[in-house]
Amino acid sequence: MNLNDLIKQFGTSQNYQKNTNVFLQGDEDQYLYVIQEGVLKAYYNDVEGKEYIKSFLFPGDNIASTQALNRGRCSFSLLCLKDTRLIKLPYQKVRETAANDLELANAIIELLMSFAMKKEQREFELLCLSAEQRYQNLLKGFPNISQQITQNNIARYLGITPVALSRIKHK
Amino acid sequence: MNLNDLIKQFGTSQNYQKNTNVFLQGDEDQYLYVIQEGVLKAYYNDVEGKEYIKSFLFPGDNIASTQALNRGRCSFSLLCLKDTRLIKLPYQKVRETAANDLELANAIIELLMSFAMKKEQREFELLCLSAEQRYQNLLKGFPNISQQITQNNIARYLGITPVALSRIKHK
Protein backbone atom coordinates (compact mmCIF):
# COMPACT_ATOMS: atom_id res chain seq x y z
CA MET A 1 0.00 0.00 0.00
CA ASN A 2 1.26 3.47 -0.82
CA LEU A 3 0.30 6.90 0.45
CA ASN A 4 -2.34 7.44 -2.22
CA ASP A 5 -4.05 4.16 -1.37
CA LEU A 6 -4.02 5.16 2.27
CA ILE A 7 -5.60 8.49 1.44
CA LYS A 8 -8.29 6.78 -0.63
CA GLN A 9 -9.06 4.41 2.20
CA PHE A 10 -8.97 6.69 5.25
CA GLY A 11 -8.80 10.26 4.00
CA THR A 12 -11.76 12.63 4.02
CA SER A 13 -11.92 15.78 1.94
CA GLN A 14 -12.66 19.03 3.75
CA ASN A 15 -13.38 22.54 2.55
CA TYR A 16 -12.51 25.69 4.47
CA GLN A 17 -13.32 29.29 3.72
CA LYS A 18 -10.67 31.96 3.69
CA ASN A 19 -9.76 33.09 7.22
CA THR A 20 -10.95 29.96 8.99
CA ASN A 21 -8.67 27.86 11.17
CA VAL A 22 -8.06 24.18 10.55
CA PHE A 23 -6.81 23.87 14.12
CA LEU A 24 -5.61 26.16 16.89
CA GLN A 25 -2.53 26.15 19.09
CA GLY A 26 -3.49 24.08 22.14
CA ASP A 27 -5.94 21.81 20.30
CA GLU A 28 -5.68 18.07 20.27
CA ASP A 29 -5.53 17.14 16.60
CA GLN A 30 -4.20 13.79 15.51
CA TYR A 31 -4.58 14.28 11.78
CA LEU A 32 -2.25 14.61 8.88
CA TYR A 33 -3.42 17.12 6.28
CA VAL A 34 -2.65 17.16 2.58
CA ILE A 35 -3.35 20.45 0.80
CA GLN A 36 -5.34 20.05 -2.43
CA GLU A 37 -6.24 23.64 -3.14
CA GLY A 38 -5.60 26.99 -1.47
CA VAL A 39 -2.92 28.64 0.67
CA LEU A 40 -2.45 28.37 4.44
CA LYS A 41 -0.18 29.66 7.15
CA ALA A 42 1.06 27.76 10.18
CA TYR A 43 1.84 30.16 13.00
CA TYR A 44 2.64 30.53 16.68
CA ASN A 45 1.22 33.14 19.02
CA ASP A 46 3.12 34.09 22.12
CA VAL A 47 1.58 35.10 25.46
CA GLU A 48 1.23 38.72 24.30
CA GLY A 49 -0.54 37.57 21.16
CA LYS A 50 2.38 38.33 18.86
CA GLU A 51 2.41 36.16 15.77
CA TYR A 52 5.32 34.16 14.29
CA ILE A 53 4.82 32.29 11.03
CA LYS A 54 6.33 28.81 10.83
CA SER A 55 5.49 28.15 7.20
CA PHE A 56 3.16 28.70 4.30
CA LEU A 57 1.42 25.74 2.73
CA PHE A 58 0.48 25.26 -0.93
CA PRO A 59 -1.23 22.51 -2.92
CA GLY A 60 0.75 19.28 -2.64
CA ASP A 61 2.23 20.17 0.75
CA ASN A 62 1.29 18.29 3.87
CA ILE A 63 1.25 19.26 7.49
CA ALA A 64 0.53 18.10 11.02
CA SER A 65 1.66 19.18 14.45
CA THR A 66 4.28 16.60 15.42
CA GLN A 67 3.66 17.55 19.05
CA ALA A 68 -0.05 16.78 18.69
CA LEU A 69 0.54 13.51 16.85
CA ASN A 70 2.68 12.30 19.72
CA ARG A 71 0.00 12.57 22.39
CA GLY A 72 0.31 16.29 22.96
CA ARG A 73 -1.38 19.49 21.90
CA CYS A 74 -0.83 21.50 18.73
CA SER A 75 2.12 23.81 19.24
CA PHE A 76 0.84 26.11 16.49
CA SER A 77 -2.30 27.18 14.64
CA LEU A 78 -3.21 26.57 11.00
CA LEU A 79 -5.20 29.20 9.09
CA CYS A 80 -6.49 29.34 5.52
CA LEU A 81 -5.32 32.46 3.68
CA LYS A 82 -7.54 31.51 0.73
CA ASP A 83 -10.49 29.16 0.28
CA THR A 84 -8.97 25.76 0.81
CA ARG A 85 -9.63 22.10 0.13
CA LEU A 86 -7.61 19.54 1.98
CA ILE A 87 -7.55 15.88 2.86
CA LYS A 88 -7.65 14.90 6.50
CA LEU A 89 -5.99 11.62 7.39
CA PRO A 90 -6.24 10.13 10.91
CA TYR A 91 -2.67 9.60 12.08
CA GLN A 92 -3.70 6.58 14.14
CA LYS A 93 -4.72 4.80 10.93
CA VAL A 94 -1.46 5.77 9.28
CA ARG A 95 0.59 4.21 12.08
CA GLU A 96 -1.59 1.12 12.38
CA THR A 97 -1.38 0.50 8.68
CA ALA A 98 2.35 1.18 8.50
CA ALA A 99 2.92 -1.26 11.36
CA ASN A 100 1.83 -4.07 9.02
CA ASP A 101 2.70 -2.72 5.61
CA LEU A 102 6.29 -2.56 4.48
CA GLU A 103 5.68 -0.41 1.41
CA LEU A 104 3.74 2.17 3.36
CA ALA A 105 6.28 2.24 6.18
CA ASN A 106 8.99 3.04 3.65
CA ALA A 107 6.85 5.72 2.04
CA ILE A 108 6.47 7.33 5.45
CA ILE A 109 10.22 7.18 5.95
CA GLU A 110 10.58 9.15 2.71
CA LEU A 111 7.98 11.64 3.84
CA LEU A 112 9.57 12.17 7.25
CA MET A 113 13.00 12.42 5.72
CA SER A 114 11.91 15.21 3.41
CA PHE A 115 10.14 16.92 6.31
CA ALA A 116 13.32 16.68 8.38
CA MET A 117 15.33 18.20 5.55
CA LYS A 118 12.95 21.14 5.29
CA LYS A 119 13.05 21.80 9.01
CA GLU A 120 16.83 21.57 8.98
CA GLN A 121 16.98 24.11 6.15
CA ARG A 122 14.74 26.51 8.05
CA GLU A 123 16.85 26.07 11.18
CA PHE A 124 19.91 26.95 9.09
CA GLU A 125 18.30 30.11 7.76
CA LEU A 126 17.14 31.31 11.16
CA LEU A 127 20.47 30.53 12.80
CA CYS A 128 22.92 31.67 10.15
CA LEU A 129 21.30 34.29 7.91
CA SER A 130 20.30 37.91 8.45
CA ALA A 131 16.69 38.93 7.84
CA GLU A 132 17.74 40.44 4.53
CA GLN A 133 19.49 37.26 3.42
CA ARG A 134 16.44 35.22 4.43
CA TYR A 135 14.29 37.52 2.33
CA GLN A 136 16.56 37.17 -0.72
CA ASN A 137 16.52 33.40 -0.22
CA LEU A 138 12.76 33.32 -0.07
CA LEU A 139 12.44 35.36 -3.27
CA LYS A 140 14.93 33.09 -5.02
CA GLY A 141 12.98 29.96 -4.09
CA PHE A 142 9.61 31.57 -4.68
CA PRO A 143 9.84 34.60 -6.99
CA ASN A 144 6.11 35.37 -7.12
CA ILE A 145 5.46 35.00 -3.39
CA SER A 146 4.25 38.57 -3.00
CA GLN A 147 1.35 37.83 -5.35
CA GLN A 148 0.21 35.10 -2.99
CA ILE A 149 1.13 36.34 0.47
CA THR A 150 0.88 39.79 2.02
CA GLN A 151 4.01 41.58 3.09
CA ASN A 152 2.75 41.50 6.63
CA ASN A 153 2.72 37.70 6.55
CA ILE A 154 6.04 37.49 4.74
CA ALA A 155 7.65 39.64 7.43
CA ARG A 156 6.30 37.42 10.22
CA TYR A 157 7.66 34.41 8.39
CA LEU A 158 11.09 36.01 8.16
CA GLY A 159 11.01 36.74 11.88
CA ILE A 160 10.83 40.53 11.52
CA THR A 161 8.12 43.22 11.56
CA PRO A 162 6.33 44.48 8.46
CA VAL A 163 8.03 47.84 9.06
CA ALA A 164 11.46 46.23 8.92
CA LEU A 165 10.61 44.35 5.73
CA SER A 166 9.45 47.55 4.09
CA ARG A 167 12.80 49.09 4.96
CA ILE A 168 14.71 46.13 3.53
CA LYS A 169 12.75 46.31 0.28
CA HIS A 170 13.38 50.02 -0.01
CA LYS A 171 17.12 49.49 -0.41
CA MET B 1 15.19 -6.58 13.24
CA ASN B 2 15.53 -3.55 15.51
CA LEU B 3 18.05 -0.73 15.58
CA ASN B 4 20.37 -2.51 17.98
CA ASP B 5 20.53 -5.58 15.76
CA LEU B 6 21.29 -3.33 12.82
CA ILE B 7 24.09 -1.66 14.75
CA LYS B 8 25.55 -5.05 15.70
CA GLN B 9 25.46 -6.20 12.13
CA PHE B 10 26.67 -3.14 10.22
CA GLY B 11 27.98 -0.66 12.78
CA THR B 12 31.66 -0.06 13.41
CA SER B 13 33.01 1.59 16.53
CA GLN B 14 35.28 4.59 16.07
CA ASN B 15 37.38 6.66 18.44
CA TYR B 16 38.19 10.32 17.99
CA GLN B 17 40.44 12.56 20.01
CA LYS B 18 39.25 15.87 21.31
CA ASN B 19 39.26 18.58 18.62
CA THR B 20 39.12 16.21 15.68
CA ASN B 21 36.36 16.37 13.09
CA VAL B 22 34.12 13.43 12.27
CA PHE B 23 33.21 15.13 9.00
CA LEU B 24 33.44 18.58 7.48
CA GLN B 25 30.91 20.81 5.75
CA GLY B 26 31.14 19.90 2.07
CA ASP B 27 32.14 16.27 2.64
CA GLU B 28 30.24 13.34 1.23
CA ASP B 29 29.35 11.22 4.25
CA GLN B 30 26.55 8.70 4.06
CA TYR B 31 26.74 7.49 7.62
CA LEU B 32 24.53 7.65 10.63
CA TYR B 33 26.44 8.15 13.88
CA VAL B 34 25.42 7.08 17.37
CA ILE B 35 27.33 8.73 20.20
CA GLN B 36 28.63 6.26 22.80
CA GLU B 37 30.97 8.48 24.76
CA GLY B 38 32.02 12.12 24.62
CA VAL B 39 30.59 15.47 23.56
CA LEU B 40 30.41 16.93 20.06
CA LYS B 41 29.23 20.03 18.30
CA ALA B 42 27.55 20.24 14.89
CA TYR B 43 28.20 23.61 13.29
CA TYR B 44 28.01 25.70 10.16
CA ASN B 45 30.68 28.09 8.90
CA ASP B 46 29.70 30.90 6.59
CA VAL B 47 31.85 32.33 3.78
CA GLU B 48 33.65 34.65 6.22
CA GLY B 49 34.40 31.70 8.48
CA LYS B 50 31.93 32.73 11.17
CA GLU B 51 30.62 29.79 13.16
CA TYR B 52 27.01 28.90 14.03
CA ILE B 53 26.30 25.89 16.23
CA LYS B 54 23.39 23.67 15.21
CA SER B 55 23.50 21.36 18.20
CA PHE B 56 25.56 19.64 20.86
CA LEU B 57 25.65 15.86 20.98
CA PHE B 58 25.89 13.64 24.05
CA PRO B 59 25.99 9.87 24.63
CA GLY B 60 22.82 8.28 23.31
CA ASP B 61 22.24 10.97 20.68
CA ASN B 62 22.56 10.25 16.99
CA ILE B 63 23.36 12.42 14.06
CA ALA B 64 23.82 12.55 10.31
CA SER B 65 23.63 15.24 7.69
CA THR B 66 20.25 14.70 6.04
CA GLN B 67 21.58 16.59 3.02
CA ALA B 68 24.49 14.20 2.69
CA LEU B 69 22.33 11.11 3.17
CA ASN B 70 20.18 12.19 0.26
CA ARG B 71 22.97 12.24 -2.32
CA GLY B 72 24.37 15.63 -1.35
CA ARG B 73 27.22 17.04 0.69
CA CYS B 74 27.27 17.68 4.43
CA SER B 75 25.74 21.06 5.15
CA PHE B 76 27.62 21.28 8.45
CA SER B 77 30.73 20.00 10.26
CA LEU B 78 30.92 17.70 13.26
CA LEU B 79 33.68 18.18 15.84
CA CYS B 80 34.54 16.35 19.04
CA LEU B 81 34.71 18.67 22.07
CA LYS B 82 35.99 15.76 24.18
CA ASP B 83 37.53 12.38 23.39
CA THR B 84 34.69 10.53 21.73
CA ARG B 85 33.61 7.01 20.86
CA LEU B 86 30.85 6.56 18.36
CA ILE B 87 29.25 3.99 16.14
CA LYS B 88 29.25 4.56 12.41
CA LEU B 89 26.41 3.00 10.48
CA PRO B 90 26.30 3.05 6.65
CA TYR B 91 23.00 4.66 5.70
CA GLN B 92 22.79 2.57 2.55
CA LYS B 93 22.59 -0.56 4.70
CA VAL B 94 19.94 1.01 6.89
CA ARG B 95 17.70 1.77 3.92
CA GLU B 96 18.31 -1.58 2.22
CA THR B 97 17.47 -3.43 5.39
CA ALA B 98 14.42 -1.29 6.17
CA ALA B 99 13.11 -1.91 2.65
CA ASN B 100 12.63 -5.56 3.59
CA ASP B 101 12.11 -5.41 7.33
CA LEU B 102 8.88 -4.11 8.78
CA GLU B 103 10.07 -3.85 12.37
CA LEU B 104 13.14 -1.88 11.40
CA ALA B 105 11.19 0.41 9.08
CA ASN B 106 8.88 1.28 11.96
CA ALA B 107 11.82 1.84 14.29
CA ILE B 108 13.20 4.31 11.76
CA ILE B 109 9.84 6.06 11.60
CA GLU B 110 10.09 6.54 15.38
CA LEU B 111 13.63 7.83 15.06
CA LEU B 112 12.78 10.28 12.29
CA MET B 113 9.69 11.43 14.14
CA SER B 114 11.68 12.28 17.24
CA PHE B 115 14.30 14.01 15.07
CA ALA B 116 11.55 16.04 13.38
CA MET B 117 10.17 17.06 16.77
CA LYS B 118 13.58 18.27 17.92
CA LYS B 119 14.14 20.29 14.77
CA GLU B 120 10.67 21.79 15.07
CA GLN B 121 11.39 22.79 18.67
CA ARG B 122 14.63 24.46 17.64
CA GLU B 123 12.84 26.27 14.82
CA PHE B 124 10.31 27.51 17.36
CA GLU B 125 13.01 28.83 19.66
CA LEU B 126 14.91 30.61 16.90
CA LEU B 127 11.75 32.10 15.41
CA CYS B 128 9.83 33.09 18.54
CA LEU B 129 12.23 33.60 21.43
CA SER B 130 14.78 36.28 22.25
CA ALA B 131 18.39 35.28 22.86
CA GLU B 132 17.79 35.69 26.59
CA GLN B 133 14.72 33.45 26.52
CA ARG B 134 16.63 30.85 24.52
CA TYR B 135 19.38 30.93 27.15
CA GLN B 136 16.89 30.46 30.01
CA ASN B 137 15.30 27.60 28.08
CA LEU B 138 18.64 25.92 27.56
CA LEU B 139 19.52 26.19 31.25
CA LYS B 140 16.14 24.75 32.21
CA GLY B 141 16.57 21.74 29.95
CA PHE B 142 20.22 21.32 30.81
CA PRO B 143 21.15 22.96 34.12
CA ASN B 144 24.79 21.90 34.16
CA ILE B 145 25.57 22.75 30.56
CA SER B 146 28.28 25.24 31.48
CA GLN B 147 30.30 22.45 33.07
CA GLN B 148 30.35 20.65 29.74
CA ILE B 149 30.38 23.41 27.13
CA THR B 150 32.31 26.67 27.02
CA GLN B 151 30.41 29.93 27.05
CA ASN B 152 31.84 30.67 23.65
CA ASN B 153 30.15 27.58 22.25
CA ILE B 154 26.92 28.18 24.15
CA ALA B 155 26.71 31.68 22.67
CA ARG B 156 27.21 30.38 19.12
CA TYR B 157 24.47 27.83 19.75
CA LEU B 158 22.10 30.57 20.91
CA GLY B 159 22.87 32.57 17.78
CA ILE B 160 24.67 35.41 19.59
CA THR B 161 28.27 36.41 20.31
CA PRO B 162 30.13 35.42 23.48
CA VAL B 163 30.16 39.12 24.41
CA ALA B 164 26.38 39.29 24.23
CA LEU B 165 26.02 36.15 26.35
CA SER B 166 28.33 37.58 28.97
CA ARG B 167 26.08 40.66 29.10
CA ILE B 168 22.93 38.55 29.42
CA LYS B 169 24.46 36.54 32.28
CA HIS B 170 25.51 39.71 34.07
CA LYS B 171 21.89 40.77 34.55
Add this chain to the structure above:
DNA sequence: TCATTTTTTTAACCTAGGTTAACGATTAGT
Protein backbone atom coordinates in the same frame (compact mmCIF):
# COMPACT_ATOMS: atom_id res chain seq x y z
C1' DT C 1 -18.64 54.08 -7.54
C1' DC C 2 -17.92 55.36 -2.85
C1' DA C 3 -16.84 54.03 1.66
C1' DT C 4 -14.51 51.06 4.66
C1' DT C 5 -10.96 48.18 5.92
C1' DT C 6 -6.54 46.39 5.29
C1' DT C 7 -1.82 46.93 3.70
C1' DT C 8 2.29 49.35 2.94
C1' DT C 9 5.32 53.19 3.61
C1' DT C 10 7.73 56.66 6.09
C1' DA C 11 9.64 58.97 10.04
C1' DA C 12 11.37 59.47 14.79
C1' DC C 13 13.06 57.33 18.39
C1' DC C 14 14.57 53.06 21.10
C1' DT C 15 16.89 48.55 22.24
C1' DA C 16 19.21 44.14 21.66
C1' DG C 17 22.91 42.54 20.12
C1' DG C 18 27.35 43.11 17.03
C1' DT C 19 32.31 44.74 16.82
C1' DT C 20 36.66 45.78 18.48
C1' DA C 21 39.86 45.95 21.80
C1' DA C 22 41.92 45.61 26.28
C1' DC C 23 42.41 43.16 30.46
C1' DG C 24 41.78 39.41 33.89
C1' DA C 25 40.95 34.49 34.72
C1' DT C 26 41.38 29.71 33.40
C1' DT C 27 43.25 25.90 31.24
C1' DA C 28 46.67 23.02 29.03
C1' DG C 29 51.23 21.73 27.82
C1' DT C 30 56.11 21.40 29.10
Add this chain to the structure above:
DNA sequence: ACTAATCGTTAACCTAGGTTAAAAAAATGA
Protein backbone atom coordinates in the same frame (compact mmCIF):
# COMPACT_ATOMS: atom_id res chain seq x y z
C1' DA D 1 55.43 25.77 38.44
C1' DC D 2 55.77 28.56 34.27
C1' DT D 3 54.35 29.77 29.86
C1' DA D 4 51.26 30.05 26.26
C1' DA D 5 46.90 29.76 24.72
C1' DT D 6 42.20 30.00 25.38
C1' DC D 7 38.20 31.88 27.67
C1' DG D 8 35.27 35.32 29.93
C1' DT D 9 34.42 40.20 31.09
C1' DT D 10 34.02 44.96 30.45
C1' DA D 11 33.67 49.23 27.92
C1' DA D 12 32.86 52.23 23.94
C1' DC D 13 30.78 52.62 19.96
C1' DC D 14 27.80 50.91 15.95
C1' DT D 15 23.86 48.73 13.39
C1' DA D 16 19.80 45.94 12.47
C1' DG D 17 15.62 45.72 13.60
C1' DG D 18 11.62 46.99 17.09
C1' DT D 19 7.90 50.41 18.37
C1' DT D 20 4.61 53.84 17.67
C1' DA D 21 2.10 56.66 14.98
C1' DA D 22 0.46 58.84 10.91
C1' DA D 23 -0.21 59.11 6.01
C1' DA D 24 -0.60 56.94 1.50
C1' DA D 25 -1.99 53.12 -1.25
C1' DA D 26 -4.55 49.08 -2.24
C1' DA D 27 -8.09 45.81 -1.67
C1' DT D 28 -12.84 44.75 -0.43
C1' DG D 29 -17.75 45.24 -0.22
C1' DA D 30 -22.25 47.49 -0.53
